[in-house]
Amino acid sequence: MNRLLKEYPQEVEKTLAKYPLEQKRSAVMPLLYLAQRDKMHIDRQDMIDVAEICGITETEVKAIAGFYTLYHEEPGGKIRVQVCTDIACALRGADEFYAHLCERLGVEDGGTTPDGAVTVEQVKCLAACHNVPVFQVQNADGLTYYENQSVESALEIIEKLRQGESQEEAA
Amino acid sequence: MSHILLRHRDIPDINKLDVYLANGGFSAFRKVVTGMDKQAVVDEVKKSGLRGRGGAGFPTGLKWSFIDNNSWPHYVVANADESEPGTFKDREIMEQNPFQFLEGVAIASYAVGANAAYVYLRGEFWQQAHFLDECIAEMEKAGFLGDNLFDTDYSLRIYTHLGAGAYICGEETALLESLEGKRGQPRLRPPFPPSVGLYGKPTIVNNVETLTNVPPIIERGADWYRTFGTEKSPGVKIFSLSGNVEKPGNYELPLGTTFRELIFTHGGGIPNGRGVKAIMPAGASSSVIVATDEALDTPMDYEQVQNVGSVLGSASVIVIDDSYSMEWVVNKTLHFFKHESCGKCTPCREGTYWMLNISNRIHQGRGSAQDVDLLYDVAKQIQSKCLCALGEFSTMAVVTGIERFRTDFDSQGQSTPAEG
Amino acid sequence: MAKQMVTLTIDDQQVTVPAGTLVVDAAKKAGIDIPVFCHHPKLEPVGMCRMCLVEVGRPMMDRATGKPILDADGKPKIQFGRTLETSCTTLVSEGMVVRVSSPQVEEAHKDVIEFLLTSHPLDCPICDKGGECPLQNLTMEYGVGESRFIFDEKMHLAKNVPLGDLIFLDQERCIQCSRCIRFQRDVAGDPVIHFHERGRATEIITNSEPGFDSYWSGNTTDICPVGALTTADFRFGARAWELKATASICSQCAVGCNLTFNVRREAKAGGRIVIKRVMPRQNEEVNEIWICDKGRFTAHHYTESTDRLTQPLVRKNGELVPTTWEEALDLVARRFQTSLDSFVTLASGRLSNEDLFNLRQLTDKLSGQSLLDTYMAGGDLIAEFGVAAGTNFTDFGPGDAIMVVASDLEEEAPIWYLQAKQAAERGAILIVLNQRPTKIARYATHNLTCAFGQEAASLLAMANAIGSSEISRLPDWIKEFPADNALRLAAQAFADAQNGVIIYGQQGIGLQASRDVAQAAANLLFLTDHLGRPKNGLLAAWQRVNDQGAWDMGFRPAEDLKADLSQASAAYIVAVDPVGDQPVLAEALQHAGFVVVQELFLTETAKLADVVLPAQAYTERDGTYTSAARRVQRFYPAALPLGETQPDFAITAQIADRMNIKMEGSLAGRVFQQIAKNVVAYENLTYRKLAETKPQWPIVGRGDLYYGGTSYENSQGVGVALRPASQVRKLFRVTWERPQAEWPQMEDALVAVPLTRLYDRGTTVTPAKVLTPRLTPPHVGLNPEDAARLGVSDGGLVVVSLNGVTGEVYAHVSERTPAGIVFVPRSLGLPIDAPSPVGVRLAEKALARPSNLQRITR
């Protein structure tokens, strides 16, 4: 049975209610977020489930998932730390911040920590160019901005999130 | 002067409904629904001279008047995709003064006969979307959204919709595609959205800041609004100031304020005793302005910025100090555009890829003597051939950077930015 | 209403075209080629490749007067745009001036080509598209001699990505024009391939299971403007310039798609001429430029099968042994001569008109019966009330109605599915009346469902609903067929339409029921005044390519084939395998006096024959087929005949000759002259007339490779559409007949209902190995309730007893099968022509999964 309909019947219904009846397809992006929530990536079955609800093919769903950067088709950390290193941030030291953060976490650019919990990646402008360094965290709770950071404060935040995650896993 | 858009800076907690209401909130919306003809609303906005704050500066009232009344239903879509590097004004509005923005959406909807409006937020604005959802729920409860508003037969609902990481979705037709649940690639234009927009129906797309201007215009009148700004660019504008300045941030100022005033008076000048080398007034898509005295004294409005070889765009002013090489700046912008090209049309898809490769070569000191010319040629080769403006945007810094800062490109090795 | 015409100037040439024409198409009409990649005239404009940029100028208008401003010479002043415009998205306008060969435009073309080539591998020498590639041609024309791009920085991508069993993708060659994606989405209605990623990383993917799950996939390889998409069948098969093109007709269904066989002499095949690939041939009134995958991937393979019969066989001492034609024909003639009391010819619509005509002549001389092997009736009604000449689905739109009855159109007449779908999308009324959900119903304006067995009754109910005001024209008994609201609305919409056709098909009905449906449909057409004019009339989605021709040549279905065969003093069985289809007939044949089988293969029936005569495949000879829309079309020899095989008409003529019956047997064209002389509807037709062509739009296959280079222009004949008899006589008279088919009524028993699938396991399909993975294993469809009662689960094996055969097949359990019904696909091994009682029980022990099974284990 359709996992999304089973696990999130209310969310699915609320999402569909936003769009005209004959435009279910509009729900594909919100539903992909929903599908991604637990694992932080989307697999083929998720796409089939979304396609079924939206009345499109699983190929069309994959085409959409592949177009947007906030959907992940490959498994990675359940915590994604996304640092802006775009032009305005870079003028205020974002590249250095990112390099140091990676070093302290012991990961390559775009890599995942050895415990598989945290993926660190560079992203384009986050619309927070005045509060550099800035990164966002994408996880089951959605997206959260962390602005005016230092490497130390960032590591603290990541550690906290990591603990929250492992507690949840234990529970 | 008190703020017209960033009112939270004068009135704390205006992002709470009761505070907003206590300060005249929704009286403009009530006024139009209960007492104004649709056409009168459009006319008032036309008269105010308000121009789109999303970048293109198209007259807002004129756009509304283009709505096709032979095809129904109509939609209003607020463009909250805010993804131009250096732009962060819409986010502040939505976080701090959300009701004024939503009231603007409501008035626009009334003016064009829409009963449903969508706010399309970039996916990263997850928190803001959820906050707006709460605001919308409160408005519904308070009777500002729903059926039979103010006991008339007008009904309106507003919905948020999150993107998922794609700069191109700020382009209005790509945005509509995305909202329809498709890949966010621009459509052919014409037809323009006021004739064929969301779900093929007449649609008005406006920037968040544009819409936030509407309630005060309705409440206090077009003439009042015109007391700010210049003749052809009336009103106030939020300038997102970033880069090498002491106090980066949003500044709401009348259109026509000079670069110098923004950067030095409000922005506190350049840190570390550096000089200002260049200005990108419209984010990564800008033609790069050489920061001469003449340029610094140029008033920032839709016409006069063109006199110094650039455009105002979304007024995301990125300041570059003299420790940076333009070659590096160009390389950064190309990383952005290659990443964000949607891939639909050939010149942009292939051109951004190719430009970045050449720029990387130059940047990493692997370039040959001809590579700077090649980079320039490729940018020129892209120009005026693309389906949407993104392709064109990707060439602006390249062409003007090379034309205006050529030596930065020829002297390899010095091209990395100074520490810090 | 005549379209408004617009005159514009393109490169100093004046061109007049209908308003609404795109500049690129106007130029094409004027013989000026504007290079394109993403533009395809069968697809909506997207303007994304940017190849077709031109300078566009428009007359300057005086705002006050609304008149053009004139220059000193009194000519309108032309204002050119600041930038170039894509000619594939710009509509013509009066007085427009277009420059295609200006330096600025040529520069732009060069620029865009260079961009495309920066990522392209330039592997033309090993590319399947080499020699017929627009990119290659345009590179020659505009390309810069030397790459300014560094090779190492090119994208290097996978070159052999299977998108499914049939289509391969070379990611390096793809230029992201999206023609394939748009074809699949907009024309085929199967959006099973799409772009993934974005920017330079954009690539074509499929996420369907199986991959690229569509009956239309092959067409994408035709319209791909580079060699990015290739078929599993033809990849690396041959170079384009080594291939010869032969015009033909697809023999896989009754639509009669025009084909081109590309042939080459091959050392591998011992110097034989081999058909390397099957391509569509343009005929805008039949298949436009499309064909389905069944036609593309099967039409040729069976003719090359090593199992073909190559010489005559006679039974000696109980064994079939090779013999000479002389001996075989002498024997046959001698035995036929002495079988005058009850001679039977059984033939099928696989044969050409010429074959059938000669068979009929012979049979008549022997006072025998000419029987058609078919489970569909109504060919006589179609000869009378068929669609009038000039009916062309591509013209259907607002004001026109198409009704589909008992037909899963995509499975039976695939091209009609495409065309009905597109007609509906253009605004035509599409009424679908089926017993179960079908794909065409997705596009229906009126989607009606009737119970199995109630097909004709539903049509009569519609007639009843419309006819009530003119009750005098209706028989009394029609009151027994009341219409519900949905039927009433659909009937009204059909009646109100300016034009209307009814297509009936093969789903769930047998011979008698299809006769009932055809009759009721004819009545409904009569009642709604949809007869005798183009775009009006009756159509059948026949079982075989030339079923209509067989009816026209006088063949009729047997009422009781078993009896006819067992009582025959001699049976002449041509291009049919009755025993293979219905094993119970084996016994009947034992009773027949003398059995001659004329065939391609040693079929189950041939194995029981006294004489077996080896026939030529239609690819090896010429002849004509009459399509379901009654278009008579010629096919030409593509390959050389195998062994001692002969054309069917010639074999028949030689038999006749030995009996002193005069008959044309030398050339198919001569036989066709006889047809024109003797068959009224074919009066005045000549081989030459059938070979005439007509101007076709869009223009395909010329030097510029406008459509991706691999479409073939129609240079060997678009055929001639026949006029239905009632139109000729200007008299429409239909008789009313009560439906006569009986539904098998048995207490508590399940009823097997036949369904037709495009990918069946027929004799002409299974030799196509590329298609094998797409064929479903033998199965029956069961309702969950019935399955539960029988203890059967989805995918489990069941033993099915049907029409005297017991076999083990898979059960496919689904809500889509109504309770009490068992779906049985035709041509999967279980004999079924019409709804029949069936026994189903759980198989005791599962056999190993029968993979690629051709026949069921019995």
Ligand SMILES: Cc1cc2nc3c(=O)[nH]c(=O)nc-3n(C[C@H](O)[C@H](O)[C@H](O)COP(=O)(O)O)c2cc1C
């Ligand atoms: C590549 C590209 C990105 C854009 N991004 C944005 C954006 O993030 N926000 C925005 O309001 N407008 C953006 N625009 C402009 C919109 O297309 C559109 O003009 C605008 O939303 C109209 O609103 P306005 O008239 O209120 O400015 C972008 C345009 C292009 C070509």
Ligand code: SF4
């Ligand atoms: S210019 Fe770039 S972003 Fe715009 S359509 Fe072309 S490829 Fe897409």
Ligand code: FES
């Ligand atoms: S843009 Fe016109 S053919 Fe591609």
